[in-house]
Amino acid sequence: MKTPTRWIKRALFYGVVAVFCFFSASPFMWMIITMFKQDKDLYRSANNPFIFNLPPTLSHLDLLFNNTNFLVFMRNSVFIGVLVVIITLVISIPAAYSLARLVGRWGERAGIGIFLVYLVPPTLLFIPLSRVVVSLGLHNSLWSLILVYPTITIPFSTWLLMGFFKSIPKDLEEAARVDGYSRLTSFIKVIMPLSMSGVVAVIAFTFTLTLHEFVYALAFVTSSAQRTISVGVPTELVRGDVFYWQSLMAAAAIVAIPVGLVYNIFLDRLVAGFTMGAVKG
């Protein structure tokens, strides 16, 4: 009696998993197939879009790498991403720790206040922020984005990390202080290793946000050499009403697939990171 129900349960489980796999993987498959398609194949509506009706070609990758600034955009995006991650960590870790531990009940309220800041959309903020950027002489430069992105990432990260630091028993750092460490060294040796999931979540969130952010990148940077991937790719590959679909797909896949892989490697930690922040924050 037991075995059939177990088989049904298993079949149901893997069936649901298969549906989700298809749901999340099919856009990538479509992107990858499209990027190698010839124009004649892609633009004939009678053709099946999911298979190669004509032999694949590398010419669109050639266009992307050799006739656009794609590599420059990539370098810019990675540069901005890394710097914004560093700035975010340097500011949000101490902020979150002090709000979680030192300020008492006001820490909670301040934390909620900081999180509310994150909810103000960039479409509302880019006008006042453009005045700030111009007055600092950073317009049309990567550095404007390095300055502005932390306004989104720091509030969210602070709030996320606060949940982490709160969930670590105070006893642990007090034990470290009795064991001969200062507040700072007990934080580094005991609290930080236990908050790694949160830090990984912050890095992932911050980096992907700088990769896909569009409004600020479009508003503050106009010269092609300073653009990020999110703005550079569509502006160079959508010329007038001509969409270079295959090259667009190639650009999207090249950026998205490594990010997806990294997410998968750290999946457990990320889930722990985001859910913990959500429950305890």
Place this chain on the structure above:
Amino acid sequence: MAVIEIKNLSKHFDKVKAVNGVDLAIPEGELLVILGPSGCGKTTLMRMIAGLEKPTSGVISIGGLDVTELPPRARPIAMVFQSYALYPHMTVFNNIAFPLKAHGKFSKTDIKEKVKWAASILDIEKLLERKPRQLSGGERQRVALGRALVKEPKVLLLDEPLSNLDAKLRASARDSLQRFQRRLGITTIFVTHDQIEALGMGDRIVVMSQGKVMQVGTPQDVYHNSANTFVASFLGSPGMNFIQRDNYLFGFRPEQFVPQEIADRKDDLQLFSFAVTRVEYLGAEQQIYGVVEGSSDEKKVIASLSSETNVRLETGKTYTFAVPQQQLRFFDHETGLRIEPQPL
């Protein structure tokens, strides 16, 4: 000479006086138990000795050194937390080695040797490669103790170290902890709300209530010669019975309150007429609830008797009970302080 001297120590959180003017001197090698109900300030007192809490006023000195303003890391103390506070990301070895690595003055081989030494006294050598989550409650407690000992502190602070163990383990943990403290001769302060731990282990007991020290003395002292009604009723389970007379209270322990038939006739007995309202059977002993007739407030009085006793007691009947005269204790009605025996 006293290893720890505490003078007029206070800690106020806003309006709450958690610790209020405490004076204590603890001689070398003593096992001192701080006993009190939750919220009496005992943990705050210990945290101030550890340096985790800054006193509002007063002085703490350890080994002749004024440590009042020093951070925990500069004090010659070690502490075992109620939760044990083992570092979950480190092995047992690294947990115990952690205090030694703090100052960087020990070589790797020194550290190894000292950890081995601590592990061998506590019989946890086999656990050194494990992580804390793979240990039982008793093993965690010993690891926490090892981590405290390894830096050879002048004073060992224990914050309810047995309360996370299950009841059966607690008895053997009491025994091993006490023997271990005797063997090392380390001055130890033990905070607990459990009077069995306090009476069974302490060289001396400090009974605290509402931030103040009620009495300091040996277990026999605080139990038999309680300084006030708080100590008398807090110690013993159930605590001392009190009966009001005119402007004073007198009290006696439930186990001293027995039917006249089985009272020791050599003693000078004080007799009471006792109306039994309830008999509670508790295995080895039974507790008799009732009212002493002629007392002015008709308060419930409890007698603890062995279940083996020949005297049959029934609910709703009145019996003659007796207490030896020398077991009666007298207290001031207003202040609750012990006073000279009064004529009954």
